[in-house]
Amino acid sequence: MAEIRFASRAASIGKRPPPIVALDAIKLGGGNAFPDLLPDVSAEAADVATLFRTEALQYGPLYGLPELRQEIVRFLTEDGVTANVDNILILNGAKQALDLLLRTLVDKGDAVVVSRPTYLSALSIIRNHEASIIEIDSDEGGMKVDELEAKLRRLRAEGGKLPKLLFEVPDFHNPTGITLSEERRRTLVRLAEEFDFFILEDDPYRRLRFSGEAVAPIKSFDTNGRVIGAGTFSKILAPGIRVGWANGDPAIIGRMAALKSEGGCCPLTQRIVLDLLRSGRIAHHIAELTPVMKRHRDAMTDAFRLHLPEARFRAPDGGYFLWVELPDGVDANAVTLEAERDGVIVFPGQLSFASAPPVNFIRLAFSYCGPDQIERGVRKLCAVVRRQQTDVSAQPGQAEALSLAGRHYD
Known part of the structure; x- marks a missing residue:
């Protein structure tokens, strides 16, 4: 068998096979x-596959179905986020937003800010883009923005490289479950303005609230296009639908769209989601x-x-x-x-x-x-x-290392 020269990003996965x-x-x-x-979506799927088959069984438009983009604009206004159809890009789930935004904004060696701890798949995606990572500690109020501000001021004073992007899950954070306070959300937007970075607000869970009062999205405090919102129907409908979106400045959205390797997302599932939104079934x-x-x-x-x-x-x-x-x-x-x-x-x-x-x-x-x-x-x-x-013989940190390879981490 020929020797396989893996790329560094594949070689780092290791040789352990995926677990069964x-x-x-x-x-x-x-x-x-x-x-x-x-949900049973058989009725919607049947309608789409018959009445809309000439649309649904073709390649989809690069930005997504215009009607769905408009419906997501309405969906976002329920959370106090102002947008129009030019701000919306349909994606194969919210993780694609991070991947495309990294392609759009971040070069090899550029810094990305994350909370400590953070969404583990986000770390994998950021590493695959060969960005450096700045971790900021969290407490019961979410990311410690005072620590972030001190870090940014120190970097600037020392002539260090300031970050290009900050990634955060503000509502029911993955993994901690914490909700970022409104004061800290406002501070993040202020810091993005002052230190010239962008924020990706990954918010798949905010509508699944059991108790307490909702906090306005980070995007709702953004007046200069510093925040890109990422949403998905995976957690509030079904992950197999694979429909998500990004909401951002049209200049950024356009670059993200141009970098989509699959072209347009599946129009069949987009049309199903559109019907479910219009009928009120998602709500x-x-x-x-x-x-x-x-x-x-x-x-x-x-x-x-x-x-x-x-x-x-x-x-x-x-x-x-x-x-x-x-x-x-x-x-x-x-x-x-x-x-x-x-x-x-x-x-x-x-x-x-x-x-x-x-x-x-x-x-x-x-x-x-x-x-x-x-x-x-x-x-x-x-x-x-x-x-x-x-087990007195157990020593912390000595267990067999776990690999990301072949595992579903969401």
């Missing part, structure tokens, strides 16, 4: 949709889904309180994820691997840090499994933690 996950595994890792509430689905996700969250937090009361976490006011700090001395990487062998899938928190990751955090998703499975999965997971606590 048992079909009956309790999946508390990825942010998948709850199967029992996936109805969100109203049905939200209390179910709250019950799932409560099942997970109750299970930790029962089976591992020393675990530390903050119950999120919405979204999909629970960020758990395990007891001191517990290696979450080792726990993750052993739990996988016991049929429970979770993600080690170390994947959400760009550098020097702590070893005792895990991220769990309560979106996919029902309450009974969640309780059973957390119980088994906590039993793994207990076993590690009593």
